[in-house]
Amino acid sequence: MSYIGNILGGIKTLLTGMKVTGGYFFPSIIGRKYIITRQYPDEPAIVMDRFKGEVVMWHNDNNEHRCTGCQACEIACPNGTIEIIWDRVLNEETGKKVKQIDKHIYHLGMCTMCNLCIQACPTNAIMWSTNFHNSTYDRSKLTKVLNRPGSKLMAGVEE
Amino acid sequence: MSTMILTQTNYFADLIHYLSDGLGWGFGGQILGYIIIALIYMTFFAVAGLLLVYLERRVAGFFQLRLGPNRVGPWGLLQTIADALKLLTKELTGTERKENLLYHTAYFIVIIASLLALSAIPFSGGIVAFDINIGVFFISAISSVGVLSILFGGWGSNNKYSLLGGMRSGLQMISYELSSGLAILTIILMAGTLSMTGIVEQQRDMIFLLKGHIPALIAFVIFVIAGTAESNRTPFDLPEGEAELGAGYHSEYSGMGFAWFFLAEFINMFIISAVAVTLFFGGWLAPFGITDGLGAQWAWGLLWFFIKVFLMIFLFMWFRWTFPRLRIDQLLTLEWKYLLPIGLLNIVLMAILVYFKLVF
């Protein structure tokens, strides 16, 4: 008798399984109830505001940034993603030579989004952007210069 | 059981008759007729194959909370055509030390076997290319030829995964051919004929599934299980066994070589469903005869036939997207310890019922 019991029990479990998939299928095909697909280019992607997409440098309307060139981010970075090319420039008002960044180079291709550079930055010059459209056909395009051409240090950041 | 004399028209036969005798083209006309019918079937093969692939992906999508292909064409209908074009233009790669003859004949065999089996299926009253009086027998014989292609492909690829897949397939076919044969025989006992058209005509008052009491029901269950196994679909997709064997017997095929296997797999599923519909659900006949009085009976027949086949196919798809795969020894246990004894018992039961005229 257990022979027939086995068969019937087995068929019952199979039908239970089919009930679960069917329970998802029919509401999905009729009312699209359980569909979880987001059709990405048509519907916008949901990106959380803290999403670590890439490091950017904040600039104000006068093309000024807050980076003093202290290199804290460069030291904090575990894998050499950030390179800062800097120079000492004579400040005409005070007459002192002041460190000024020439290029803040960011290798996005090497970045692991560990947040250490942003944590290390004393002047909040760099921050995360939620941009995730980063794919390119050429790796060299992933090397970015964060400070805009001709940008200057914002006044009052040094203090 | 009374034997029914088939008086129905056969549109394909009429066509050949018209071309050879009606137009007076003689033998040439006959050949032309054959070519036209062959072209119709090949077009059907391609279209149905592509449509089924689309349907499978779409249904799978909804089972898995996705949408499935919906970008190319309206509702993504042209997706599989785009895929087929891609496969056509793909480079044919394969292993270097393959067994050339076997490797390349494999996919021809699979197409030929499916096309031959397709030819004996009555799509509607009078729409059957090859209406022979041993139709069921012919289909079950031809569809087991298809396994040769899998064996050839598995062996010829010179790949261990392909070989394992091919051998599994051989094992599976040989085993489950028995059960599906027994299930078919059970129905043949009721119908008293091997002709597909004859079997359908027998079900005019009531479909066999309901007519044959419990034995027919059991035969149906056995046939569905064996049919799933024969069309190599989950839970019996061991020859492909994605997680185990990569792609199984068609690992080493690319481009169209792969596409033929892929299409034939879906056509085989169609054939199994069509046979199931013919044997158990009354083929092209309208349920309870609701469209009997209307005109253009052949068109209504086609409609009902395809609706029923679609429902069967949907059942197979439902299986596929629900069940896990069996192991090779469990596959054999299921066949030899469960399906075969039950099938044998069932056929005896049916014979008794038929002998004492207990089926109505």
Place this chain on the structure above:
Amino acid sequence: MEQVTLNTADLKSQEYFLNMGPQHPATHGVLRLILTMDGEVVKNIEPDLGYIHRSIEKQCEYEGYKQIIHLTDRMDYLSAHINNEAVALAIEQALEIEVPERVKYIRTIMGELTRIASHLLWWGVMGMDVGALTTFMYAFRDREMINDIMEETCGARLTMSYSTPGGVMFDLHPNFHKRVKEFIPHLRSVIPKYHELLSGNVIFQKRMKGVGKLSYEDAISHGTSGPVARGSGVHSDRRIIQPYSALDKADFKEIIYNEGDNLARYMVRMDEMLESLNIIEQLIDNIPDDGIQAKTKALIKLPKGEFLQRVETARGDLGVYIVSDGKKNPYRVKFRSPGFSNLNALIQIGKNHLIADVVAIMSTLDFVVPDIDR
């Protein structure tokens, strides 16, 4: 006429090698197994690793202590947060820092969420490995909710780098409580469905029951840990033995099954998900508010000595062993990864099984290949 008889002794059967991986759907990554096969039966298994070996231990010798953490994300990427936590705890233990209570709660909740996410992914892939393809999407739907929670607070979905020595990177997002409270009842409602779909299925039961037996003694001798060891009846949950972070504030039980087969390991993980929900449920409302960062120096130097921190990741017992010589870089870091020892068990229990069973066993051992290779 000559009588031709077939003597079976003359038929030669030959063992052959089957190269499973590095590119194979069942190895979940780039694990390569060299199988000695007799027909479909696996006679011997020899793992060949290193396809994703990045020498994280060597890299750590050249990194500062804060910088190690982001490397551990990339080991067992499915329990990334727990790995981060392990390193952070090891450093805190060495520096003898007392971290704020809030940090402990956050770490524990995040860790349990990570564990659930990992187990969900495992469940989906488990189904795929035995041929039930739909499980994958169902599991991913639920896992997505956790990923969203992670993204919202940590800024990344998988490689969070959320813990730092002495605290966590960011405070919890205001939506965090809401989302977690939505997630808990959702998962509680779908897990019975999962059991109906897969666990109860007769085919699945037949595939799992009695396959891949790992005895109690072997489980210990092979150094297995986590759900693999608990499936063989070994009490090995570090969360119970040595509660770290806020785990001592929660009341939960260790899931133990004694059968030691595939089904036992499967059930351990399924039950563990519910148990993790229990932990989260107990902690989520009681998160104290006392800051997210203990005071640490910008450049961390560990005192001379050796420090071992063991935590329970989704895969088992992760040991972070730091040898310091007092400089800003560690002298030696060893990650004792659970997957590495669990792989050792596969060599034994996979033998004399069919190839399909080996795939199922690998699935229940739940390998993450970067965790094995490091």
Place this chain on the structure above:
Amino acid sequence: MTNESLQEILKSFPDLQFSEEASQFLNIIVPKEQYIDVLNKLKDEGFDYLFSMTGMDWGNELGVTLHLERTEDRFMIVVKTMLEDRENPELPTLEKIWKTAHLHEREIFDLFGINFKGHSVMKRLLLSEDWEGYPMRKDWMDETKMIIR
């Protein structure tokens, strides 16, 4: 079990050095001649769980650090052994005592070049067969493969 009771048990091995300095656990430094005997003894004392096996390069010596645990009471000790011979370091295998040593020893052989005598498959595990040198040693240097800032 306590550190003292364990030291009592291991009295029969007079060459062992015990220390609890700068570590959470009792450290036992074993001369390599007694390595296998001491570990056999420890296994008999109930240390059935080989938690981890770490290859070490102490600058002059190579070594192996074992973390052993008793599943019974979760008591953990650290066993260390030093090998002066950097050219041809050899140790007996622990495969027979703890099965988990199988892979751990292969890893150590691969990265530190310590040869475990009697091991069933003493081949490279992670690196390719034709790799030269042992990269986890402190003196291993590769200009092209390592960038040190």
